[in-house]
Amino acid sequence: xxxxxxxxxxxxxxxxxxxxxxxxxxxxxxxxxxxxxxxxxxxxxxxxxxxxxxxxxxxxxxxxxxxxxxxxxxxxxxxxxxxxxxxxxxxxxxxxxxxxxxxxxxxxxxxxxxxxxxxxxxxxxxxxxxxxxxxxxxxxxxxxxxxxxxxxxxxxxxxxxxxxxxxx
Amino acid sequence: xxxxxxxxxxxxxxxxxxxxxxxxxxxxxxxxxxxxxxxxxxxxxxxxxxxxxxxxxxxxxxxxxxxxxxxxxxxxxxxxxxxxxxxxxxxxxxxxxxxxxxxxxxxxxxxxxxxxxxxxxxxxxxxxxxxxxxxxxxxxxxxxxxxxxxxxxxxxxxxxxxxxxxxx
DNA sequence: TTTAATTAGTATCAAATGTTACTATTGTGG
DNA sequence: CCACAATAGTAACATTTGATACTAATTAAA
Numbered sequence: 375x376x377x378x379x380x381x382x383x384x385x386x387x388x389x390x391x392x393x394x395x396x397x398x399x400x401x402x403x404x405x406x407x408x409x410x411x412x413x414x415x416x417x418x419x420x421x422x423x424x425x426x427x428x429x430x431x432x433x434x435x436x437x438x439x440x441x442x443x444x445x446x447x448x449x450x451x452x453x454x455x456x457x458x459x460x461x462x463x464x465x466x467x468x469x470x471x472x473x474x475x476x477x478x479x480x481x482x483x484x485x486x487x488x489x490x491x492x493x494x495x496x497x498x499x500x501x502x503x504x505x506x507x508x509x510x511x512x513x514x515x516x517x518x519x520x521x522x523x524x525x526x527x528x529x530x531x532x533x534x535x536x537x538x539x540x541x542x
Numbered sequence: 543x544x545x546x547x548x549x550x551x552x553x554x555x556x557x558x559x560x561x562x563x564x565x566x567x568x569x570x571x572x573x574x575x576x577x578x579x580x581x582x583x584x585x586x587x588x589x590x591x592x593x594x595x596x597x598x599x600x601x602x603x604x605x606x607x608x609x610x611x612x613x614x615x616x617x618x619x620x621x622x623x624x625x626x627x628x629x630x631x632x633x634x635x636x637x638x639x640x641x642x643x644x645x646x647x648x649x650x651x652x653x654x655x656x657x658x659x660x661x662x663x664x665x666x667x668x669x670x671x672x673x674x675x676x677x678x679x680x681x682x683x684x685x686x687x688x689x690x691x692x693x694x695x696x697x698x699x700x701x702x703x704x705x706x707x708x709x710x
Numbered sequence: 711t712t713t714a715a716t717t718a719g720t721a722t723c724a725a726a727t728g729t730t731a732c733t734a735t736t737g738t739g740g
Numbered sequence: 741c742c743a744c745a746a747t748a749g750t751a752a753c754a755t756t757t758g759a760t761a762c763t764a765a766t767t768a769a770a
Contacts, residue, residue, distance in 0.1 A: 403676045405611045405628065409683050410592040412702050415629050417585035419709040424578040435726085443573050454748060460573065461583050465728075468750060490735045490748040508571045515577050521708035522701060529697040533690060534580050540689035541587040603756090622718060633758075636720060658718040658765045 420518060427510040432503055437462060437470040439507070442496060445480065446504050450493045452485065479503060588686060595678040600671055605630060605638040607675070610664060613648065614672050618661045620653065647671060 405411050421436070428434040434442070440460045445451060447459075453471060457464045471494065474480035479500035485491040496504060519527050573579050589604070596602040602610070608628045613619060615627075621639060625632045639662065642648035647668035653659040664672060687695050 401676065402614055403611055403680065404615065405608065408611075408679070409687060409698075410588050410679070411608070411611075412706070413581075413585050413588055416702055416705055416709070417581050418629070419706075420578050420581055423709065440573070440579070443571055443576075443579075446570055447572065452748080461586070463728080464749070468748095469727085472750090485748095488736070488748080492749075508569065511576070511578070512571065518705065518709065519577060521704055526697070526701055526704070529694070530577075530701050533694055533698050533701075534584055536689055536694070537584055537686065538580070538587075541584070541591065541686065620718080631758080632719070636718095637757090640720085653718095656718080656766070660719075 423518065424511055424514050427514060428507050432507065434503075434507075435470065435473075437466050438474055441467060441470045441474060442479065442500060442504050442507075445494055445496050446501070450495050452491045452493060454491065456494070474500070591686065592679055592682050595682060596675050600675065602671075602675075603638065603641075605634050606642055609635060609638045609642060610647065610668060610672050610675075613662055613664045614669070618663050620659045620661060621650075622659065624662070642668070 425436055425439070428439045429436070440462065441456055444456050444460045448455075451459075453464065453467055456462070457467050460467070471480060471482060475482060477499075478497055480494055481497055482492045482494050485493050519530075522530065593604055593607070596607045597604075608630065609624055612624050612628045616623070619627075621632065621635055624630070625635050628635070639648060639650060643650060645667075646665055648662055649665055650660045650662050653661050687698075690698065
């Protein structure tokens with residue numbers, strides 16, 4: 375069981391304030407209030423809760439799921455487009471496609487207009503699996519967001535929008 | 543360059559509303575509005591921005607950094623306590639400790655009271671490096687949060703609190 | 711006590727991931 | 741045209757990560 379931290383620096387002001395951040399440099403950082411850390415912990419938990427629905431039951435990795443979710447949004451799309459759309463590196467996407475082809479969930483054919491590129495799409499099986507996953511992850515999302523009030527959900531969306539714009 | 547999605551389901555209501563989530567199941571999920579996905583993308587960016595300050599300049603992995611940050615908060619602590627406090631698996635922590643010992647940033651000695659357990663602490667060098675990192679990551683945090691208004695930062699903190707309580 | 715069950719930490723092996731470089735194809739400047 | 745740069749996708753290698761199982765030590769149970 376964990377004892378009490380030696381020195382917990384009060385960082386409420388830091389988190390809240392926008393002031394010029396020149397506090398003493400040799401202070402102890404309280405990880406539990408450090409935004410990047412909190413975000414990482416939260417993301418991990420949300421990711422675990424969500425990925426159950428495709429990993430456990432359909433043996434899909436997160437990258438594979440994202441590729442499928444991207445393909446479902448487009449008629450036919452190249453691997454590079456998937457990278458751009460889904461914010462993943464091309465090697466990740468390439469490998470995910472390879473596995474999805476093995477599982478016959480995705481078809482890949484050389485593009486007519488550019489013989490370097492390929493056109494990808496979900497197979498019937500791929501679509502079927504996709505359609506079974508969607509309501510489940512949506513329900514999971516709603517379960518999680520359900521812990522927030524309606525106005526908090528609005529705030530959250532706006533905040534994520536802002537941060538993404540800023541960090542893009 | 544990416545073409546327009548075939549069918550973008552309007553999911554604003556879903557994201558905002560708390561309603562009973564029985565929409566048609568065979569809809570297309572718009573990844574870009576799906577909370578777990580957005581959170582993952584955001585977390586990745588924040589993580590990259592933050593980790594620059596210890597990875598690039600001190601060759602520390604994220605886990606190593608977290609172990610150090612945890613050690614800095616306690617006089618002397620066991621590996622298991624680090625796991626519990628920092629939300630990491632024990633194998634991750636064990637490996638991070640091994641590397642930190644190689645770098646002479648951490649000392650590990652067998653606990654007096656329990657000869658299975660160990661007591662860990664930062665070395666002088668470890669403390670020195672820690673103290674150089676803290677102001678940098680704090681500044682990075684502030685730069686990121688600086689894109690939000692003061693009230694938004696407050697909202698964000700409250701929202702993370704709520705979600706973490708719920709998902710714990 | 712002696713035995714069984716639990717715990718702390720690590721070793722080991724398989725799987726996933728990152729990095730670099732390669733092949734094939736297309737675009738571009740002379 | 742032709743040489744050269746840029747692009748799409750993959751291969752190959754090194755490194756990291758995850759899962760399992762193991763050793764040693766402690767606790768609980770009979």
